[in-house]
Amino acid sequence: MxxxxxxxxxxxxxxxxxxxxxxxxxxxxxxxxxxxxxxxxxxxxxxxxxxxxxxxxxxxxxxxxxxxxxxxxxxxxxxxxxxxxxxxxxxxxxxxxxxxxxxxxxxxxxxxxxxxxxxxxxxxxxxxxxxxxxxxxxxxxxxxxxxxxxxxxGEGRILLGAAMDAAEQLVAELSAVRGCIRCTYAGSLRRMRETIGDIDILVAARRPAPFMEALTSLPYVAEVIAHGEKKTSVRTATGLQVDLRVLPPASWGAGLQYFTGSRAHNIRTRELAVRQGLKLSEYGLFDAESGESITSETEESVYERLGLPWIPPALREDRGEIAAGLRGELPDLLEDKDIRGDLHTHTDLTDGLAPLEDMVAAAAARGYAYYAVTDHAPDLSMQRMTSEKILAQRERVRELDGRHRRMRLLHGTELNIGPDGSLDWPDEFLADFDLCVASVHSHFNQSRQDLTHRLIRACENPHVAVIGHPTTRRIGKRPGIDADFDAVFEACARTGTALEINAHPERLDLCDEDILRAKRYGVKFAVNSDAHATTHLPYMRYGVGTARRGWLTADDVINAWPLTRLRRFLAGKAA
Structure with missing residues (x-):
C-alpha cells in the first residue's frame, strides 16, 4: 500500500x-x-x-x-x-x-x-x-x-500518517462495494493518536459477505488472520493488521461510538448508562430491564440520550471529557477549516525540496489567507545560508506577495537555538523579518538545567515569535530533550511566545499531553507543517488532530487568527 x-x-x-x-x-x-x-x-x-x-x-x-x-x-x-x-x-x-x-x-x-x-x-x-x-x-x-x-x-505500531494513508485507501475500496451504506475508519486512528496499532474499518450494510470477500481479495493483503460473518482480520504486505466489522445500518451510531473508544472512555459511558437503567453496547442503547432498543442509529443520539453532547473522537480518552460534557463545558475544538495559514515552511534555498514559487503556489491552492517562508539561518552550516541569500529571497517573496489568490506572504526564518540560547543573527537583523521561529537542532544531551535555560533565553528574545518543535522528538527514533518544560511554558506565557505543534507525522511536537499542560499556563500555539516539499503541506491535518487532542480552540492557535490579529501578536512580541 x-x-x-x-x-x-x-x-x-x-x-x-x-x-x-x-x-x-x-x-x-x-x-x-x-x-x-x-x-x-x-x-x-x-x-x-x-x-x-x-x-x-x-x-x-x-x-x-x-x-x-x-x-x-x-x-x-x-x-x-x-x-x-x-x-x-x-x-x-x-x-x-x-x-x-x-x-x-x-x-x-x-x-x-x-x-x-x-x-x-x-x-x-x-x-x-x-x-x-x-x-x-x-x-x-x-x-x-x-x-x-x-x-x-517493534510492538507493531505505525505512525499516524502511514496509518491514515492506508485507512483512506481501504475506505475507498470498500465504499465502492455494492451494498455499502456507510464506511469509515474508527479506533485510535479516528481519535488521531500519534501511533496506531491496528486499523479498524466499519461498514454499514445489510449483507456482510461481499465486504469480507472484498477485503481478503485486495492485492496488498498478505495474510487472512480470521474470516467470520461479522468480523474479518487481515495483515497487509507491510505487516499492518486491518480489522473489518460490518454493522447493521440501524446500529451504525452505537457501533461507531463503541469501536472508536478509547476503552477508558467507553467504560465511563457504559457506567453513565447503567446509572440511568440502560445498557450500552456496539448494537445500541437499550432499556436494561426490558431489553427494548432506545437508540442506535447515530452517535449524536446515543450521547444525547446519556445526557451528553456529541463528544469529538479526539477527546475520548477519559481526560475529563465526560464531566465537561455533563456541565456543558466541552470546548469548541479547532478544525481544519479554521487554519488560515502555515507559519513554518522551507524551500530549496536550504533543505527544502521545492523552489519558493512552487511552495507558494501549493499553499495558495490550499486556500490559505497567508503563508510564511522560514528557511534555516546560518548556524546550521550544512544549509550554507548567508545574509545575502536571505535578503535576496525576501525581495522575491515581496514580488510574489498577493499574486496567488491574494494570499499574503510573510518572510521569516527558522533560527537555531545555540547551546547557550543564542541565535544565528543579531537583533537588528532579526527585526526586519515578519516572523522568527527558533528551534533546537543539536546538543540534545545537555543537562536539564542548560536545556531549560537555552529555551527560556530564546523565548525572551523580542524577535522570536514561535518555538519550533519544542521537545525535538522524532517518534520512535529520538526522545524529546530533558528540559523543565513547565518552566518553559511559564516563560512562553510571560513573554508572549507561541509554542509550535509541528504537524510532521514523525514529530507531532508538542504532543497532546504537553499541549494540555502548556494551555494551563495560558500559552498560545502555532500549528505548522514544517513542510520541506509541496507534498508535506497537507501534514497540517495531523497537527490539527493533535491540537484537538490537546483541547485547543481556534482562539488558542495564532495561525487560526485573521492576519491583522496575527500581525498584532507578532508586533506585540517585538514591542
Missing part, C-alpha cells in the same frame, strides 16, 4: 546508511540521502516516470535514476544487495536503534564484535563501552533509551 516514492526513498536511504557504515565518502552518502528525501517528497508517482522524468527531480542524476528504474523493474537495487552482503546483518540491526548511527554501530562491531541488540544490551550492562573512543556513560544511557524506543516500535 506504500507509494512507490516511499519504497524508493527507503531503499536510497538504506544505501546511504550502508555507505556510511562502510566508511565511504561522506559526500556520496549525503548525495543519496538528499536523493532519497527528494524522491519521497516528489508530488508525482515515480513509477510513472521515465529516466528523463526522474532526472528532473532535484538531486537525482543519471546514476540514481538508473538505480530507481532497476528497482521499479525488479524490486531490487544491485548496489544495495552488494552493500548489504559486505556489512554484517547484525550491524544493520544496530543502526535501527534510535540515536546510535552507522559509524558507532561499526565501531561496536569492529572493537567488541557486537552484532545484535541483545549483545549490545549485555555490553552496556557490563560497562564495556566506556573504554571506546566517543562513548561514555551518557552514550550508554542514550543507547538504552534508544533500545527502549526500538522495542516499543
Amino acid at each position: 506504500a507509494r512507490a516514492n516511499d519504497q524508493v526513498e527507503a531503499m536510497l536511504q538504506e544505501y546511504a546508511d550502508l555507505i556510511a557504515i562502510r566508511g565511504g565518502e561522506a559526500f556520496k552518502a549525503r548525495a543519496y540521502e538528499k536523493a532519497a528525501r527528494a524522491v519521497g517528497g516528489h508530488p508525482q508517482d515515480v513509477a510513472t516516470l521515465d529516466a528523463e522524468g526522474l532526472r528532473e527531480i532535484p538531486g537525482v542524476g543519471r546514476s540514481v535514476a538508473d538505480k530507481i528504474l532497476e528497482y521499479l523493474r525488479t524490486g531490487r537495487m544491485t548496489v544495495v544487495d552488494e552493500a548489504r552482503a559486505a556489512v554484517p546483518a547484525g550491524v544493520r540491526e544496530l543502526i535501527a536503534i534510535p540515536g546510535l548511527g552507522p559509524r558507532k554501530a561499526m565501531v561496536l562491531y569492529e572493537e567488541l564484535g557486537i552484532t545484535s541488540v541483545d549483545q549490545l544490551l549485555e555490553a552496556v550492562h557490563q560497562e564495556r563501552l566506556r573504554d571506546l573512543k566517543g562513548f561514555g556513560e551518557r552514550t550508554e544511557d542514550n543507547i538504552l533509551h534508544g533500545i527502549s524506543l526500538l522495542q516499543k516500535a
Whole structure:
C-alpha cells in the first residue's frame, strides 16, 4: 500500500546508511540521502516516470535514476544487495536503534564484535563501552533509551500518517462495494493518536459477505488472520493488521461510538448508562430491564440520550471529557477549516525540496489567507545560508506577495537555538523579518538545567515569535530533550511566545499531553507543517488532530487568527 516514492526513498536511504557504515565518502552518502528525501517528497508517482522524468527531480542524476528504474523493474537495487552482503546483518540491526548511527554501530562491531541488540544490551550492562573512543556513560544511557524506543516500535505500531494513508485507501475500496451504506475508519486512528496499532474499518450494510470477500481479495493483503460473518482480520504486505466489522445500518451510531473508544472512555459511558437503567453496547442503547432498543442509529443520539453532547473522537480518552460534557463545558475544538495559514515552511534555498514559487503556489491552492517562508539561518552550516541569500529571497517573496489568490506572504526564518540560547543573527537583523521561529537542532544531551535555560533565553528574545518543535522528538527514533518544560511554558506565557505543534507525522511536537499542560499556563500555539516539499503541506491535518487532542480552540492557535490579529501578536512580541 506504500507509494512507490516511499519504497524508493527507503531503499536510497538504506544505501546511504550502508555507505556510511562502510566508511565511504561522506559526500556520496549525503548525495543519496538528499536523493532519497527528494524522491519521497516528489508530488508525482515515480513509477510513472521515465529516466528523463526522474532526472528532473532535484538531486537525482543519471546514476540514481538508473538505480530507481532497476528497482521499479525488479524490486531490487544491485548496489544495495552488494552493500548489504559486505556489512554484517547484525550491524544493520544496530543502526535501527534510535540515536546510535552507522559509524558507532561499526565501531561496536569492529572493537567488541557486537552484532545484535541483545549483545549490545549485555555490553552496556557490563560497562564495556566506556573504554571506546566517543562513548561514555551518557552514550550508554542514550543507547538504552534508544533500545527502549526500538522495542516499543517493534510492538507493531505505525505512525499516524502511514496509518491514515492506508485507512483512506481501504475506505475507498470498500465504499465502492455494492451494498455499502456507510464506511469509515474508527479506533485510535479516528481519535488521531500519534501511533496506531491496528486499523479498524466499519461498514454499514445489510449483507456482510461481499465486504469480507472484498477485503481478503485486495492485492496488498498478505495474510487472512480470521474470516467470520461479522468480523474479518487481515495483515497487509507491510505487516499492518486491518480489522473489518460490518454493522447493521440501524446500529451504525452505537457501533461507531463503541469501536472508536478509547476503552477508558467507553467504560465511563457504559457506567453513565447503567446509572440511568440502560445498557450500552456496539448494537445500541437499550432499556436494561426490558431489553427494548432506545437508540442506535447515530452517535449524536446515543450521547444525547446519556445526557451528553456529541463528544469529538479526539477527546475520548477519559481526560475529563465526560464531566465537561455533563456541565456543558466541552470546548469548541479547532478544525481544519479554521487554519488560515502555515507559519513554518522551507524551500530549496536550504533543505527544502521545492523552489519558493512552487511552495507558494501549493499553499495558495490550499486556500490559505497567508503563508510564511522560514528557511534555516546560518548556524546550521550544512544549509550554507548567508545574509545575502536571505535578503535576496525576501525581495522575491515581496514580488510574489498577493499574486496567488491574494494570499499574503510573510518572510521569516527558522533560527537555531545555540547551546547557550543564542541565535544565528543579531537583533537588528532579526527585526526586519515578519516572523522568527527558533528551534533546537543539536546538543540534545545537555543537562536539564542548560536545556531549560537555552529555551527560556530564546523565548525572551523580542524577535522570536514561535518555538519550533519544542521537545525535538522524532517518534520512535529520538526522545524529546530533558528540559523543565513547565518552566518553559511559564516563560512562553510571560513573554508572549507561541509554542509550535509541528504537524510532521514523525514529530507531532508538542504532543497532546504537553499541549494540555502548556494551555494551563495560558500559552498560545502555532500549528505548522514544517513542510520541506509541496507534498508535506497537507501534514497540517495531523497537527490539527493533535491540537484537538490537546483541547485547543481556534482562539488558542495564532495561525487560526485573521492576519491583522496575527500581525498584532507578532508586533506585540517585538514591542
